[in-house]
Amino acid sequence: MHAINKHKRLKKELKLKDVYAIATGATLSAGFFLLPGIAAIEAGPALVLAYLLAAVPMVPAMFSVIELATAMPRAGGVYFFLDRSLGPYFGTIGGIGTWLALILKVSFALIGMGAYIALFLPNLPIIPIAMVIALLLGAINVVGAKKSGSLQVFLVFGLLAILAFFLLGGVIEFQPVHFQGFFASGFDAIIATSGMVYISYVGVTKVASLSEEVSDPGTNLPKGMILSLVTAVLVYFFGTLMIVGLVPPEQLKGSLTPVAAAAEVAMGRFGVVLVSVAALLAFVSVANAGLMSASRYPLAMSRDHLLPPKFRKLGKFGTPLPSILLTLGVILAILILFDPMKIAKLASSFQLLMFALVCLAVIVMRESRIESYDPGYKSPFYPWMQIAGIVLPFFLIFEMGWVSIVFSIALVLISTFWFIYYGKQRTARNGAIYHVFARLGQYQHRDLDSELRGILREKGLRKEDPFDEIVARSLVLDLENETSFEGLVTVVAYKLQAKINLTAKEIKDQIMDGTRIGATPVTHGIALPHFRTDRTEQAEMVLVRARNSVVMTHYNPLTHEEEGEICVKALFFLVSPEHDPTLHLRILARIAERVDEDSFAAEWDHAEDEHQLRQSLLHDDRFATLTLGKSSASEKLIEKTLSDVQFPEGCLVAMLHRAGQSFVPNGNTVLQDGDRLTIIGSATGLVRLKEECSL
Structure with missing residues (x-):
C-alpha cells in the first residue's frame, strides 16, 4: 500500500x-x-x-x-x-x-x-x-x-x-x-x-x-x-x-x-x-x-x-x-x-x-x-x-x-x-469527497491535505500577499539566555495583545493549545507557532532568535502524547485573520520555504540587529532600510511629512524606528534626523531608491 x-x-x-x-x-x-x-x-x-x-x-x-x-x-x-x-x-x-x-x-x-x-x-x-x-x-x-x-x-x-x-x-x-x-x-x-x-x-x-x-x-x-x-x-x-x-x-x-x-x-x-x-x-x-x-x-x-x-x-x-x-x-x-x-x-x-x-x-x-x-x-x-x-x-x-x-x-x-x-x-487514499460527509470521516484521506499544503508551498505567495509588509512591521525578540517555551509564549502574548484584540492570556492559551495538539511545525531547530482569530484584521508576526535555545515539549500530532523535548533557536509566531485561511497557509509555506534555503541559517545567526533578522526572512531585493541624517543624500527628507515624500513607484515605508521605538507611520508622520525607515517594494523601485539616497 x-x-x-x-x-x-x-x-x-x-x-x-x-x-x-x-x-x-x-x-x-x-x-x-x-x-x-x-x-x-x-x-x-x-x-x-x-x-x-x-x-x-x-x-x-x-x-x-x-x-x-x-x-x-x-x-x-x-x-x-x-x-x-x-x-x-x-x-x-x-x-x-x-x-x-x-x-x-x-x-x-x-x-x-x-x-x-x-x-x-x-x-x-x-x-x-x-x-x-x-x-x-x-x-x-x-x-x-x-x-x-x-x-x-x-x-x-x-x-x-x-x-x-x-x-x-x-x-x-x-x-x-x-x-x-x-x-x-x-x-x-x-x-x-x-x-x-x-x-x-x-x-x-x-x-x-x-x-x-x-x-x-x-x-x-x-x-x-x-x-x-x-x-x-x-x-x-x-x-x-x-x-x-x-x-x-x-x-x-x-x-x-x-x-x-x-x-x-x-x-x-x-x-x-x-x-x-x-x-x-x-x-x-x-x-x-x-x-x-x-x-x-x-x-x-x-x-x-x-x-x-x-x-x-x-x-x-x-x-x-x-x-x-x-x-x-x-x-x-x-x-x-x-x-x-x-x-x-x-x-x-x-x-x-x-x-x-x-x-x-x-x-x-x-x-x-x-x-x-x-x-x-x-x-x-x-x-x-x-x-x-x-x-x-x-x-x-x-x-x-x-x-x-x-x-x-x-x-x-x-x-x-x-x-x-x-x-x-x-492505493491507500480517498478523494476529498470523504471530507464532505462527516459520517464517513474515518475514511478521510489524511495525506490529501498534506499534499495540497505541499502544492501550496510550491506555488508560493501571490503578488497581492502582504508577506513583506508583515515581516517588516513584525516584533523582534533577541534572547540571550535559555528559556522555556511556555515562558517565551507569555512574553510574546504580552507583546501581541497591543496589536490584536485578544488578552495576553487568550493569546497564550491559543498558542499552547495548538502546540499540545501537534499543530506547531518544528523542524531543524525552527518552530512556527500559529493560530487564526476573528479578533484581528491583519496578520501579525513575532520573530524570536534564541541564542541559547528554547526548550519545547514535542507532541505527536495524531495521539497528542508527549514525545520528549526539542531545542529550537528560531521561532516565528504568526497570528492571522480567521476569514482568510489560505493566506495564513501561504505565509507559513513561505516561511518554511525560506528557512529551508541554505543561506538562511548563516544570515539568521550572524544578524547584528532586529533589522537584519527581518531581512534574513526576506529577499534582499525586496527590503531596504534608510537612515535619515544631515550631510547625506537623505537630508532632503528631514522635516517632511511622509505624504510629501515621493518614493519610487512600488515602494512603501512599512516601519519607522525612532529613539529606540518602532511604529507604523502614517501620511502625517514628520520625518526627523536619525529616523530609520524600513522600506519594502519591488526590486526595480528599491534600486532607484538606493541610487537616489546613496544607500
Whole structure:
C-alpha cells in the first residue's frame, strides 16, 4: 500500500504565450477546416449559430478546470483532479479514458490533413506522412516542453495570421443571399449540430494536464485558457460566417475542404494554397498539443501507483520519456490498424462525461472545506456554474446517439477492470469527497491535505500577499539566555495583545493549545507557532532568535502524547485573520520555504540587529532600510511629512524606528534626523531608491 510520495517535478518552462498557444492549437483544427461542410448538411446557414451555441456548455467546464488547475498544478489534468476529489477509481477512469480520447484526437488530426494535401497531391499516401510527423513531434516532445511550446507558438500564430488574411480577403465577395432560410432546418437540427461541433472547443482545457510545467500557474493558466476560448469563439463565428457567405449552399454541404472552397471564391488559387498551409499548421499544432497533454497522463498515474513505476521516470531532458514513448507508440498503432476518421468522434461523449465530473470535482473540493485547497482563480457564479456544467453535457451526450454512448461505457469498463486488477491494491487514499460527509470521516484521506499544503508551498505567495509588509512591521525578540517555551509564549502574548484584540492570556492559551495538539511545525531547530482569530484584521508576526535555545515539549500530532523535548533557536509566531485561511497557509509555506534555503541559517545567526533578522526572512531585493541624517543624500527628507515624500513607484515605508521605538507611520508622520525607515517594494523601485539616497 502506498501513500502519495514526492517525485521529481517537471520543469516550469511554459509562459503565458505557451499556455495560450497550446490551448488554442488544440482547438483550431478539424472543427474549423473539416466540420463546417458536414454541419451544413444538418443546419444549413444556421451552422454559424450552432457553433456559437456549442461554446456555451464549454464555459462551466473551462472555469472549473481553471480553478482546479490553479489549486493543484500537477501533471495529469483531469486524472489528477478526479483522483484527488472523487478518489482513485474515478481518477483511473478519467486518466485512462482521457488519455485514449486525446490519442484518438491526435491520430484524427494527423489523418485529417489528408483532405487538404489531396487538393495538390491526390496520390500521396497519407498514413506514412502522418507517421513521420508523429515521430518528429515525439522527438521534439522528448527534448522538452519549452521547445514543444516554442513550436506551438510558431504554429498557432502563423495559423492565426493566415486566418486573419483569409477573413479580410473574403469581405469583398461576401454574399448575404446565402443566409436566406436561416432557420429553415428547424431549431432541433441546430441544437443537434451544436452537439456535433461541441468537440471543436474541448481542446481549450487540455493544457491543464501541463499545469505542473507552467510558471505562475495562478496567473498564466486563467489568462491563457480564457484568451484561447475567446479566440476560438471569434474564429469559429467569423470563419463560419465567411464560409457560408462565400460558398454556395449546394457546394458547401458535405464538403471536406470548406475553408479552401471559400478561399477559392475570395482569392482564387492563391487562396486555396494559403488556407491549405493554414490547415496543415492547424492539424500539426493540434497533434503537437495533444501529444504533449496525453503523455502527462501515464506520468501522473504512475506517480500514484495506478500504472507501473517505469512511467514516472524522467529522461535526461527532464521530460517523461517512457510516457511519451508509450503515447507515441499507441498513436502509431492506431494510424496503422484503424481508421481514426471514424473512431475519433466516438470519444466525444466520453469527454463530455469527464467535463461533468470535473464540475462535480469543484463542488466536492469547495464543500470539503480543506483549508489548503487554495485556487489561484475561483470559478464565478459558484455553484450554479458547476451545476450547469454537470447538466448540459448529458443533454449533448444523448444528442450524439447510442454508438458514442456505448463507446464511452466501454472506456469506463476498461478503466474499471484496470483499477480492480492493478490499482486498487496499490492505493491507500480517498478523494476529498470523504471530507464532505462527516459520517464517513474515518475514511478521510489524511495525506490529501498534506499534499495540497505541499502544492501550496510550491506555488508560493501571490503578488497581492502582504508577506513583506508583515515581516517588516513584525516584533523582534533577541534572547540571550535559555528559556522555556511556555515562558517565551507569555512574553510574546504580552507583546501581541497591543496589536490584536485578544488578552495576553487568550493569546497564550491559543498558542499552547495548538502546540499540545501537534499543530506547531518544528523542524531543524525552527518552530512556527500559529493560530487564526476573528479578533484581528491583519496578520501579525513575532520573530524570536534564541541564542541559547528554547526548550519545547514535542507532541505527536495524531495521539497528542508527549514525545520528549526539542531545542529550537528560531521561532516565528504568526497570528492571522480567521476569514482568510489560505493566506495564513501561504505565509507559513513561505516561511518554511525560506528557512529551508541554505543561506538562511548563516544570515539568521550572524544578524547584528532586529533589522537584519527581518531581512534574513526576506529577499534582499525586496527590503531596504534608510537612515535619515544631515550631510547625506537623505537630508532632503528631514522635516517632511511622509505624504510629501515621493518614493519610487512600488515602494512603501512599512516601519519607522525612532529613539529606540518602532511604529507604523502614517501620511502625517514628520520625518526627523536619525529616523530609520524600513522600506519594502519591488526590486526595480528599491534600486532607484538606493541610487537616489546613496544607500
